[in-house]
Amino acid sequence: xxxxxxxxxxxxxxxxKGRYGLQQYGVIVSGAMDTISYQIGNLLLQQxxxxxLEMTLLGPTLKFHCDTTIAITGGSMAPLLNGVxxxxxxxxxxxxxxxxxxxxxxxxxxxxxxxxxGIQVEHVLNSKSTYxxxxxxxxxxxxxxxxDRLPISEWSTTAPSTTIDVTNFKLFExxxxxxxxxxxxxxxxxxKSLSLFEEAxxxxxxxxxxxxxxxxxxxxxxxxxxxxxxSEAVTIGTVQVPPSGQPIIxxxxxxxxxxxxxxxxxxxxxxxxxxxxxxxxxxxxxxISLDEAQQLWIKQQKHLxxxxxxxx
Amino acid sequence: xxxxxxxxxxxxxxxxxxxxxxxxPSIHENIQQFIQKFQVTQPEWLVEIVPxxxxxxxxxxxxxxxxxxxxxxxxxxxxxxxxxxxxxNIGKSNSTDxxxxxxPVVYGGAFGPDLSYVAQYNGMTEExxxxxxxxxxxxxxxxxxSPGFAFMGGMNPTIGTPRKEIPRLAxxxxxxxxxxxxxxxxPVETPGGWQIIGRTPQPFxxxxxxxxxxxxxxxxxxxxxxxxxxxxxxxxxx
Numbered sequence: 001x002x003x004x005x006x007x008x009x010x011x012x013x014x015x016x017k018g019r020y021g022l023q024q025y026g027v028i029v030s031g032a033m034d035t036i037s038y039q040i041g042n043l044l045l046q047q048x049x050x051x052x053l054e055m056t057l058l059g060p061t062l063k064f065h066c067d068t069t070i071a072i073t074g075g076s077m078a079p080l081l082n083g084v085x086x087x088x089x090x091x092x093x094x095x096x097x098x099x100x101x102x103x104x105x106x107x108x109x110x111x112x113x114x115x116x117x118g119i120q121v122e123h124v125l126n127s128k129s130t131y132x133x134x135x136x137x138x139x140x141x142x143x144x145x146x147x148d149r150l151p152i153s154e155w156s157t158t159a160p161s162t163t164i165d166v167t168n169f170k171l172f173e174x175x176x177x178x179x180x181x182x183x184x185x186x187x188x189x190x191x192k193s194l195s196l197f198e199e200a201x202x203x204x205x206x207x208x209x210x211x212x213x214x215x216x217x218x219x220x221x222x223x224x225x226x227x228x229x230x231s232e233a234v235t236i237g238t239v240q241v242p243p244s245g246q247p248i249i250x251x252x253x254x255x256x257x258x259x260x261x262x263x264x265x266x267x268x269x270x271x272x273x274x275x276x277x278x279x280x281x282x283x284x285x286x287x288i289s290l291d292e293a294q295q296l297w298i299k300q301q302k303h304l305x306x307x308x309x310x311x312x
Numbered sequence: 313x314x315x316x317x318x319x320x321x322x323x324x325x326x327x328x329x330x331x332x333x334x335x336x337p338s339i340h341e342n343i344q345q346f347i348q349k350f351q352v353t354q355p356e357w358l359v360e361i362v363p364x365x366x367x368x369x370x371x372x373x374x375x376x377x378x379x380x381x382x383x384x385x386x387x388x389x390x391x392x393x394x395x396x397x398x399x400x401n402i403g404k405s406n407s408t409d410x411x412x413x414x415x416p417v418v419y420g421g422a423f424g425p426d427l428s429y430v431a432q433y434n435g436m437t438e439e440x441x442x443x444x445x446x447x448x449x450x451x452x453x454x455x456x457x458s459p460g461f462a463f464m465g466g467m468n469p470t471i472g473t474p475r476k477e478i479p480r481l482a483x484x485x486x487x488x489x490x491x492x493x494x495x496x497x498x499p500v501e502t503p504g505g506w507q508i509i510g511r512t513p514q515p516f517x518x519x520x521x522x523x524x525x526x527x528x529x530x531x532x533x534x535x536x537x538x539x540x541x542x543x544x545x546x547x548x549x550x
Binding site: 181298 | 324363369375386454463523529
């Protein structure tokens with residue numbers, strides 16, 4: 001009872017909510033980049049946050065070796081089930097022998113494939129997430145290759161056929177404004193740099209990966225005076241500024257600590273939207289208050305909880 | 313002595329507790345004591361804590377904290393009050409000294425390509441660098457950056473050497489390095505800019521156990537010079 005990988009796609013990995021509780025040992029969190037799409041995939045299958053596949057830019061071709069139920073969420077890679085367009089954002093039953101083919105990303109950059117019962121790889125340090133650099137978790141600690149067989153369970157029960165409308169989550173926007181909070185070293189930057197940071201249009205560089213997004217613009221950010229910071233905790237969405245003056249946004253596979261000044265912090269509510277942006281996309285930053293960021297995130301989580309209730 | 317704490321948010325779901333701004337054993341001691349007290353309380357909203365040289369970062373579940381606050385109280389106010397109460401109780405217990413751990417190292421040669429540079433930079437011989445690196449007891453202040461990477465203080469400052477201008481793309485696991493007055497060991501192969509003076513055969517990241525690291529904050533470290541022969545047979549004897 002497996003999913004066979006006929007073609008691996010560009011970078012397909014097993015991810016769950018992430019590896020929490022071990023950052024004090026330097027073990028990074030990993031986990032799904034777009035947590036909203038990832039969570040909705042599991043909600044549609046009426047299950048907890050089980051391990052799913054995260055596909056990036058170009059999706060895989062997969063063959064099912066048993067009956068099961070799946071849900072495809074996140075960015076669209078025009079999925080075809082046995083050559084016929086496969087609906088997204090709803091539970092779909094698949095039969096033994098079915099072939100699910102993804103193309104390149106048409107909207108967003110990351111698709112998620114949730115499977116009833118989850119992808120059954122081993123737990124490593126509290127999580128099934130693949131952590132590529134330390135080669136742990138997921139399927140042998142690496143991205144999928146042709147010929148891999150991922151263990152799953154057989155399920156032949158019918159699934160609810162509700163399609164979820166995710167427009168409320170605003171995951172795929174054309175004009176992308178990312179809301180941020182002041183970072184811990186915000187006050188250490190020059191006034192000019194702080195206004196440039198909010199006025200500039202940044203381009204996400206081609207080196208945008210699960211670890212972080214490098215940003216490019218004409219606006220070079222300067223500190224009032226050079227500092228020699230001690231390393232301390234960073235987190236997802238931390239915007240740090242290395243000596244080049246070009247910011248880097250830390251993402252799911254970030255290191256646990258860093259020593260660069262932190263100019264800003266992406267509000268949690270906008271992290272999934274950010275995770276769906278392709279290389280060369282343009283973004284702008286908008287400063288909001290801590291209280292506003294917290295209320296926006298609480299509202300988003302309550303919306304997800306409501307979805308869970310509706311689907312049960 | 314108990315250091316006064318201050319707070320600073322790291323985004324909307326984490327909060328720094330700051331104990332000071334310099335590397336010092338007494339700040340380290342306060343941080344360790346605080347963590348011990350905090351872990352006993354096990355609040356349901358706590359996701360995890362990440363200690364560093366002078367701070368602790370508390371990651372929290374926003375939704376759960378929000379349900380603990382009362383009318384008119386902000387999430388930050390609630391957390392700061394909770395943390396201050398724990399802080400007031402530190403310093404009232406005697407914390408125990410960390411473990412003393414010997415870390416075997418082959419110095420120089422292919423295992424320590426920057427040993428000669430470190431010697432030259434400090435105007436001494438390679439043997440003197442090795443003698444000084446093995447003579448002081450280092451303290452693990454924090455783990456971070458990569459799994460099991462221990463940031464240590466207490467190295468003899470006379471062998472301190474700045475980081476490399478251009479970091480190496482891949483530093484082999486077990487490499488022992490110097491950066492400024494810090495010393496440390498790379499547990500997994502990563503890029504890095506530290507001056508590499510040797511290599512240990514001891515694995516520092518063990519993903520199949522909990523905690524998954526050989527060293528923990530609070531451990532005291534003594535480096536011990538070994539030969540290449542001992543390096544190659546090291547795993548076999550233990």
